[in-house]
Amino acid sequence: MIKTKKKKIDKIGNIRHSLSHLMATVVQEFFPGVKLGMGPAIENGFYYDFDLVPKGTSFTPQDLSKIEKRMRELIKQNIPFNKRIITRTEAKELFKNQPYKLDLIKELRDNKINLYQHGNFVDLCLGPHVKKTEEIPQDAFKLTKIAGAYWKGDEKNPMLSRIYGLAFETKKELEDYLKIQEEAEKRDHRKLGKDLDLFYFSELVGPGLPLFTPKGTFIKEELQKNVEAICREYGFEKVSTPHLTKIDLYEISGHAKKFSDELFRVTSPRGHEFVLRPVQCPHQTQIYASKIRSYKELPIRYMESSNQYRAEKTGEVGGLNRVYAITVEDGHTFCTPEQVKSEIKAMVNIIKKFYTSFDLWGKHKVFLSVRDYKHHEKYIGEKKDWDLCEKILQEVSDEMKLNAEKKEGEAALYGPKLDFMFKDALGREIQIPTVQIDFATPKRFNLTYINKEGKEQNPVMVHRAILGSYERFLALIIEYFAGALPLWLSPVQVQVIPIGERHKKYAQSMVKELEAENIRASARIDNETVGKKIREGEMQKIPYLLIVGDREMKNETIGIRERGKGDLGAIGLSDFIEQIKIEIKDKKIKK
């Protein structure tokens, strides 16, 4: 069973990879002198990078259909793909006009160089490929987009023109994929944020600076109450610190140097230099530092939901996932080295509890982000501390069965971390919760406590974000629930719809009763048809619509319509209130 599945993956991998080569053939045919980059198979398709001549030219969307058409013609010719092995010297000669290929050859240690050839096209490649192009379905691929991409992913290198393609084994799979993408676009938080009136970007305020409407703000605050309640159970205390600081703070923490280009700088009228804070940790260290600490006080756990400001590169801001002004739910524990592991486990448990309440636990992947072992100078802190931190996180991952995947070079400035990754509506990975160990920052700020022996010692700092950025978290849940947020989080939980004029008073009295029970309710007493009010209520993703008319008034009931489920019949208001109070209290997720 598993074997056949693997075989299937390989087969589609070969098709994708071979399509990439075929595309390069056609591009070479249409754009003589083109320099070839790399062209691998990827999830759902393939790409190939090209450097067109003359410099500065690129593909147009029209080129894509021409290339695609020609690729189909080539497939029909049933061209065989052949593997060849040549020596380094031969390879250098063969690719003498292909600087990027020569660059790749330089990196290969082996003297035997693998090539794949079909027709006249030869590429430096380990394979594998299809044997003949007849294995490639002609109608199950599509060239989709043109993008710039740096050679070998390094922004210091030249930018090549990349063509992305989708490819599947059957036409139906391709069509299904396109359909899913189309559906996914409908749950894009940027679209739903507008439709549901949650947030807005003003050209006057600027990009990356979301303005939250009353509904959006309500959700943010409700999330905050929720995450703080869980953290409080685990001993976190709320602190609040200013958004500004003298830059000196970041000179000590190391952020000023490392993130110099991403700091918003503010100069006072009297010439004093401040920065808008990009992180909260250094501020919180200063609360710790405000007095002498004893080992008996530790762990000390602070949490704070507040704004941070990062001057992200312009091309990187977008929607709520990357903004200049971020609301971050940030927390730090100061503890003894012996306490680190249990503190981290506690944090993972908080994350688990919080995400379980959204039905999101299990929808994630965990990365153990460690340093770039070749470049320790990029980080602060001592090597032995880093070794220990990485070991602790690995143990936590093993003991808590997190299955963390090691990611080299992804660590924070001051320490390694466990990052919890989720996917957005379009399948792009976003990092939300994180737990990070930090031996370095307490040393830099000279934070100490008096240990059992009566001697000063540096505490360890554990950074954690549960909800992370409210903006990102909101984007995640909007997309996950397609806007139909859980009842407890819905800005309007119940809307009462009177059938006609003579039912309006009854509707308003229902609202009063609901509000008396702390249920967020409103009545639609405007002169629209019932059908229209229901339609709008459904589109606004209001969890419950209560329809009241003659029947309901006579029987002192309400007609319930549940979001996405339609008419559920009539019951008494008190029974309804009882039911939804349970749903709110248990934070049930209804699907």
Added chain:
RNA sequence: GCCGAGGUAGCUCAAUGGCAGAGCAAUGGUUUUGUAAACCAUAGGUUGGAGGUCCGACUCCUCUCCUCGGCUCCA
């Protein structure tokens, strides 16, 4: 920041060098409605902004702002 595609009414979109338009939303009226869009009318625009070409620019060119898809980055 880099490569590419875009920006027309609050929203979704039309008008390819020759009078800027539709549906929804808004406003006023009529209608009082039984489970996903009642009807009529009115108003709504320096076509993102600035400059240029042209008798004439939403349309062509330059710059700029913003949005989207990638790349890079993400404390």
